[in-house]
Amino acid sequence: MKSNGFEPRIIAFLCRWCAYAGADLAGVSRLEYPPNIVPILMPCSGRVDAQYVLLAFKNGADGVLIGGCHTPNDCHYISGNYKALKRYALLRKYLKDIGINPRRLRIEWISATEGQKFARVIEEFTNELKKLGPLKLR
């Protein structure tokens, strides 16, 4: 099996108000989750440019997670999470067209109180990427 011993590398762009705070809560609550993510603090999920996602894949990421506030009304900047959602939708189509499995890109709404959900998402995503195997670019 190609996932044997393979530890995926996940770049997680987390919004500072919800998803990052959720990750903090998972930490202070001492929840266990796989150590495969590299969290990057973003001011808002709407600040995640699609170029950053492509750069992450180019530079060795096996998966990219965008974490933002719940729709419709949690976003600190009113609608940044919708920007992230719509970019994610188009980016998935783009990734499919250039031959990268779109399941390597994931978006999740995680609030500051959802440490449990954060741990679960990382666990799920890590397992899914283990099944997909490493992203090998030509």
Next chain:
Amino acid sequence: MEKIKVAIVPGAACGGCDVALANLGEKLLEATELIDIVFWPTVADFKIEDLEAVQSIDVGIFLGSIRLEDHVKKAKLLREKAKYVVAFGTCAIYGGLFGLGNLATREEILKKVYLDTPSTDNPEEKLPAQKVKIDGVDITPPALTEWNMPLNKVINVDLYVQGCPPIKDSINHFYEILASYASERKPIEKGLTIPGVKTLCDICPREKPEKIVIKSFKRVHEGKIDENLCFLAQGIICLGPITVAGCGAACISVNMPCRGCFGPPPDILDRAGKFISTIASLVKIDKEKELSDEELIRIVQEIADPVGTFHRFTFSSGIIDKKQEDV
């Protein structure tokens, strides 16, 4: 005064850049006082041996992208001999339309073009890079490189002239640089990009609403297009926001949206990435809280062919510049 030596080398190109250079008009007569053209196969019968025979070149101008091993050889030879190398036109800088060839592997392309198309008559299954005998002469057509590449993936480039082809103003500007190098030996600024950094939207004469909202996507043949309103506000994809203003809004003024042939302004890393970020943000911006996440995703994914639309001229210079086999 000693004339400067200039070589003009075509790669994978359509010939439009040659025409654009010839379009200097009466300046060409003046140019012959300053410039000695040592290699330009489009206008006279030059072979690669002629380029090899030149001792040194002052300015080498490369037109077109890299698609044949032959282009790689010529580009490297040019870099070896020339003090300055200029990437002239979209193909040389960004790979151009040929870049979309990177959506298939070399083997797939050769198979499709030389064997599979219904109009092909090739019983011996001959492919390029194999020796063939034509009228008693052995010929080996050049081999395709594995992928299409812009010039700066093969050699270092000193100066960029954007355009498809570059317009007269850019060529005049470029000519001034050449002329002051020829007459005063004024060094050419390395890394300079002509025409510059403004985007097409900056100079677009169309009316732009305060807030651009895309309700649904429309293609140019679907319905009437308002001649005075921003294309994006009408739901028509226009690459103005990520295209450098050098063309004088040629397409815009005849009611056609921008396809992005002049390439991006310098601070864009990946054109498709940047445009995905731009266009997705505009979709249903007034109603997003009333729609479900799934509905929004569906509307955004109505855009047909994001690679061919956003990266039409720049795919082989993007962050991910070729088709992967991950799916």
